Amino acid sequence: MNLAVLLGSIAAVLALAGIAWLLKLGNQPRIESPEAAARQAREAHSGFRPTEVALDGEGRAALVLGEQGEAVLLRPHGAQIAARVFRTPPRATRKGSTLTIATDERMFGDAALMLGEDEAARWAALLGRP
């Protein structure tokens, strides 16, 4: 392998990714409903039995609580949904109508859910952070 081949490869890679972008491939996924969130949470965590769903107003994230006190966080990653499973309810902070779920993973990041003032307050209380 020499430098010319390497640079050529990188150019080809950028060109292909650029073409994917020009073709408008990929899309921003939405979590359509609480039912969809519950189903996706079960897919992300086998044996999970959802009891309650907090769904972002735009369908951009969801937090699903389970029978055993576990929780599944769903959020878009590119054209897919990425999930995190918590054995105990995750840390949450509320600011107005936005509930922010902390994952404690720098590379995954936190997730913000727009819930409306009352719902956000109820969930913050539910997760033990009024």
Place this chain on the structure above:
Amino acid sequence: MPDLPSPTEIAVPVFILLVLIEMLVARRVNPARYEPMDTLTSLLLGTGSTVAGALTGTAVFALALWVAQFQLVEIGYVWWAWPLCFLLDDLAYYVFHRSAHRVRWFWASHVIHHTSQHYNLSTALRQTWTGFISVSFIFRLPLFLFFPPTMVFFCAGLNLVYQFWIHTEMIGRFPRWFEAVMNTPSHHRVHHATNPRYLDKNYAGVFIIWDRMFGTFTAELDEDRPRYGIIKNLGSFNLIWAAFHEWVGISRDVFAVRGLRNKLNYMIRPPGWSHDGSRDTSDSIKARWREDEDRESKPNANPSETLPTE
């Protein structure tokens, strides 16, 4: 010693062309099959992998030559040695690949190939940077006791080229006889899926027969469509994180836990193993899934619900 070309190098232009074609088809059929950032990540990981391979290739080849000194029989380049070498190399690949999913030290390198949540031809090029560190070359070493190193590396290259085209959702299923013998898009979709039913299945490179022989085969079901990626998807397109995240995980665990045995287990037990059982492994995930399946197949299994209350 014949001067053999590198199958992967010859195939690269074809790879690029096929990715392009698949993108154009995706635009018509389902634009979500590709995602520009995911494609970029996959292809850059592939490029980095060739750099890493070039850096360590000489050392691996020297090791192969060293092992070849101990050949008891000299088969050489006789014609029948080629198909035999290809077949046995594919078996070595199966053993490598199965270990790569069941031993965390090997998984830390192989996981890169599974980090995309997409399954398209660009995913095939998402290859490891750290194969040398996880000593993945040891699985091929026995072959050098029988076949010339150049022949083995040529067969290994062909094997890799074969595996490219099966990374696609554009192809459904082939006729029964082909699916019975060969690794196909359908079989390999199963391998990339995180559905509990599909975890740790279909390790084949070229021939699916090894999975059928050693009990790791599962067929793709239309009613359980594969969901791609890993148990804990990265949720990030960071290249460096994709390449090294599991190594970071290993070092964190090894430093944090007490006791040599625990430290060692964090390196050699299956991915997800933990000293306190606080994490999921593919086995625990499958176990819970089976419980669920059983419950659903006999909904009245709970006696307290079925007994008449008098």
